[in-house]
Amino acid sequence: MLHAQPNGEELPVAETEELAKVKSVLTDSRQFSRTSAVDVVTPSDITMVICLRAHEGNHWVMDRLRLIRSYYDPMPRVLVLDFGSPEPFASEISTICALNGLDYSHEPDTDTYSPAAAHNRGFEKCETDLVFFCDADCFGSSDMFAKMASIATSLKMRTIIDTPLVLPVYHLNQADTQVFFDVEDMTCRSRFLDAMAFYSPLAEFRKEDNFFIAPYSNIFLINRRMFSLTGGYDERFRGHGSEDFEFLTRLGLYIKNLPMPVELTKDHLGPLREGFFSSRPYSGFRRFLEALSKPAENLGLRVFHLYHERSKSEDWGSQNDWKRERMNEAFKVYVGSEHNLLQVDFLAREKTVVCLCKHLDQWGYYTPLRAAGYRLHPVFDTAPETIAAITTGLISGEFSALSIFNPYMKSHAQFKQLVLLARDLGREVIVIERGALPGTIYYDEDVAYNSPNFSEERFLQEQFSDDELADSRSYIEELKAGDSTLEQMDDYATTRRKLAALASLKSPVLFIPLQLHDDMAVTMFIKGEQQYPEFSASLSETIDANPDIVFVVKPHPLSKLDHLTQKPNLILAAREDNIHCLLDIASFTVCYNSGVGLLSILHQTPTATLGNAFYNMAGAGYRASSVQDAIDVFRAGNLTPPPSELIERLAAWFIFRRYSRFVATDSIAEFKERKAHGYKDILVTHFRWNGHDLPLDRQRRFVQFSRRSYAWSQMAVTVKGTTKHSHSSFYEWGVSHYRSGNYAAAAKDFEEAFKRQRSRPNLLRYAAEAHWRNGDRNLAKARLIEAIELLPRNKRARLRLLTIKFPPLQYVIGKHEMEVPNK
Structure with missing residues (x-):
């Protein structure tokens, strides 16, 4: 392996990791x-x-x-x-x-x-x-x-x-x-x-x-x-x-x-x-x-x-x-307003769809509708004159269809009347929403909880080819490896090492993933005896009533609230713990309408669901009336893993019939009690809707352009003022390495960036997080101590140092991890 350029100058970071850690330069x-x-x-x-x-x-x-x-x-x-x-x-x-x-x-x-x-x-x-x-x-x-x-x-x-x-x-x-x-x-x-x-x-x-x-x-x-x-x-x-x-x-x-x-x-x-x-x-x-x-x-x-x-x-x-x-x-x-690309179209189209896109970063979800023969009429605001114009267009027939991302979002309240009018007029309504599997979305007449297209009857009628079932088996194996998650999490191996003792327990382990209290999944289209607040409130009493079972409760990754206190048989999983590892450790899973329930079924972990878990069908899991009901069924030996043939068909149903695929850049917004996970730079890579099954794969799914690539060197770009690598270059490389899991290289990049711009001590905190994830606690402590000397009033940095020195403290005071930006 070469670590220097032909002229003898050292590369900015010497990547000398063991062969076992080397991955392809492509994701697939x-x-x-x-x-x-x-x-x-x-x-x-x-x-x-x-x-x-x-x-x-x-x-x-x-x-x-x-x-x-x-x-x-x-x-x-x-x-x-x-x-x-x-x-x-x-x-x-x-x-x-x-x-x-x-x-x-x-x-x-x-x-x-x-x-x-x-x-x-x-x-x-x-x-x-x-x-x-x-x-x-x-x-x-x-x-x-x-x-x-x-x-x-x-x-x-x-x-x-x-x-x-x-x-x-x-x-x-x-x-x-x-x-x-x-x-x-x-x-x-x-x-x-x-x-x-x-x-x-x-x-x-x-x-x-x-x-x-x-x-x-x-x-x-x-x-x-x-x-x-x-x-x-x-x-x-x-x-x-x-x-x-x-x-x-x-x-x-x-x-x-x-x-x-x-x-x-x-x-x-x-x-x-x-x-x-x-x-x-x-x-x-x-x-x-x-x-x-x-x-x-x-x-x-x-x-x-x-x-x-x-x-x-x-x-x-x-x-x-x-x-x-x-x-x-x-x-x-x-230029500078890329959402307006939806307005630029000079090709012949059969019909026009009005696209209600209040959140500008979501514009990429709508582009595949052109492949379905639609001219797009984008709407980016809810001004009265805009609502009036769209109303006129729907009534006159100028717009033959209406498309919107999740019409039940609070921010889409002004658009709901247009959705109702479109349905009343018999216009086609195309709802876009995130799927329950990583990297998936779907286009349907309504959200999955309320669409007949996601029903058990439709699933049982569906036939799959041998190739589709073989691909479904491969998909399940890749999913279980733990690299694909709905939210950002640690890798599988990190969580496995961290929870090695839990994985060795002889006592049954019940895994319960929690939801966001205001999410549509727990506030609308609910079926069953319990509402989500009742489910959540029952956990403490249920944990106490079953001392022979170890409860692993995982707060939602976007939640900032913890309402459970420590109990002898309760382990509060960290938000960043790998969900696939937790599902493999669990003896059984109980969840309320969570997409984790579908992952649990695909892992063949015995699964019980409450609420309208649309994926729990054909006997894949048990529909419980309460957590205690699920426990009783488990004790009786009636909560068992779903058969392989069923989960292969279930995975094929979602990935080949119901879901489209996409890649994007994560965009996390911070609020007082929760975070919101959105996306930008959205590229739909496979489009399925209304008989359309169109591969639209994109090069960015396989590799992302790097300014440390041969292609970039061919551009022979001048850097004003210096020929040496700048602070921003090392910072960009550090972020890129961190996001790709190359934590050793990321730590060195952040340290080099700090050397070039010492007014940014948070770079040392990023380096500390990279060292920590690379398994080097001593270097993580050293970089954090150096940062604290420059940030004497930063309480979170001090608390983070404590959790690095004494890891069990994170279950008491929280992890206080410094989040490394996406860019």
């Missing part, structure tokens, strides 16, 4: 080690879309179209979108396409040429999963589509939709273009381009000869669902320029796995400007597009722009946006 690298039939892409699964308008000044396009069939081997499907060519040019293009096996479509638009509208119309006529937008004057190697199909197969581009391949363009001058056409053999032409790919990057750019290399372009391969989610090109652009920059920037924002530059809207550092040839700041949209294009370049993909004379009489050239005025108008809508 095994997925890329196997290829299923659905992953395979052939050239015929790609449609190359060429948009053009022919006229007297560009007759060269005819020769380039004739070249396609004889040059590419293998050839993809090709669609030529003729955007308003007059006669006789339209007929000539149509004939060329017919003779060469190219699809032809004429769009009767005679206004100023719009590449944006042409691309959208071309996309709408494609049927393949992958679309390759190209220009008539750009060619790659003759086997480009074989290479592209192979790469798309490896990247699983059919299902991982946000891996566009944006190609660099090598602009050949007139002399080199003539060499290309002088060669008659197509194989030799392709070899000539390969040679130019090696040599031309060494040559001096010549603007006057139109020789240069653009690291990004409007030539790219993209999954059709990803293109649809973005809303397509902005058709307000007519004439030359900016429509490509605007679309690709918007695409990058949707991907959410690229470093955000400063001054994103700034236009500078282009390939024909002097600043391009030295280290450059990471600033402006061009640098953002360089980052977007790097993967394709690293994979060896490129096209060559073949020289041609440019007609000066074209109105699209005179009506240009070279000053970026129109582009900046487009950027104003969503």
Whole structure:
């Protein structure tokens, strides 16, 4: 393992952990080690879309179209979108396409040429999963589509939709273009381009000869669902320029796995400007597009722009946006306000859904509705005029559907009347809510507690394939490993070591996870004899009445209240204890409407539920009237583990029929008595609703862009004032390492960050937490003592030091752990 750079300079952190602790750089690298039939892409699964308008000044396009069939081997499907060519040019293009096996479509638009509208119309006529937008004057190697199909197969581009391949363009001058056409053999032409790919990057750019290399372009391969989610090109652009920059920037924002530059809207550092040839700041949209294009370049993909004379009489050239005025108008809508991306859509849609999105960070939940054929009409406020306008739209039929995240939230009280009206009018209501399994949400007519689609009857009617059941078994095993949780928790091994004695007890252990007292799960749609306050109040007496049972009670991770006092047979689990480990330790589980109940069933831990536990069906668990009732049934030997066949079907029911999947960044809000767990940067990775079962997987689920990556080093970014690593760099690395579980490296990063900015002693507290989680109590104490000297009045830091010195104290005074931020 290398710990230094080739020049001998040490890396900021030497990561020398044992091999047993080493994990893949991807969260699921095994997925890329196997290829299923659905992953395979052939050239015929790609449609190359060429948009053009022919006229007297560009007759060269005819020769380039004739070249396609004889040059590419293998050839993809090709669609030529003729955007308003007059006669006789339209007929000539149509004939060329017919003779060469190219699809032809004429769009009767005679206004100023719009590449944006042409691309959208071309996309709408494609049927393949992958679309390759190209220009008539750009060619790659003759086997480009074989290479592209192979790469798309490896990247699983059919299902991982946000891996566009944006190609660099090598602009050949007139002399080199003539060499290309002088060669008659197509194989030799392709070899000539390969040679130019090696040599031309060494040559001096010549603007006057139109020789240069653009690291990004409007030539790219993209999954059709990803293109649809973005809303397509902005058709307000007519004439030359900016429509490509605007679309690709918007695409990058949707991907959410690229470093955000400063001054994103700034236009500078282009390939024909002097600043391009030295280290450059990471600033402006061009640098953002360089980052977007790097993967394709690293994979060896490129096209060559073949020289041609440019007609000066074209109105699209005179009506240009070279000053970026129109582009900046487009950027104003969503740059810095990404929720407004929901407003940008220029593709044909069948119907319109009004999206009630008061909490702006939730906008990502709504984007998959575009894949279901909806145009989105987002609403971000509850102003009277807004409510009135939506009411009118629902009554008139302008909105055929209404979508909202959990309509029963207190903050959505003003929206409830709209939900009721939509149902009264027979409009479709699409409720979005978090699922009971990690990383899941669902889209349904109502919340699961009140939807017939989650009923036992529907479950019993459902049939599952052998592959689905096999995948369900794999899912259960991965879940039980303990890495996936609904809330942030310690890893399984940490909790196992911490509770080793509890796991060795011979006495029966009853695990009871508590709820938030004001959560919808315990306040609405309740079934059974007890309300949640009665359930909670009964615990103390029940614990006393059953001294032979060890009760492990876990407060909700977001709760700040503890209402139980110490008892001989009571263990209060810490909020950060791993839930999967606790379920494996438990002899049985009793819960009130908690999603932990579903996890318990999947662990095959005997489970009893109170309230409307919609997942407790077909005999998977026991429906108790009280905790004591559950205990009595357990004592009688009638509370048993659910059979394997049932839990496999139950898991398959949720993960393949009811739930969609998503990835996001945690967003924790603090209140007096509780925390609130929300999300931002939401990306839905699989969408299931109303017959739709669409894979929308995202690259960020497998790896997150790091500023300590090779890709970042390729950007050759200048750091103003110093070439050494800054405080902020070490802080970002520390957070990244901490979140990925590399606590030793995180501690060193936080310490290095503190050395560079000693005005932030909390960095030492972060380092202490990292050392503690890494199992080094002495270093944790040392860093905390150092922090306390700089924070003499910080009571929480002192209490934390006490719990590190004497861990059992955490059960008396609380853990007082210093929470490391997400960013």
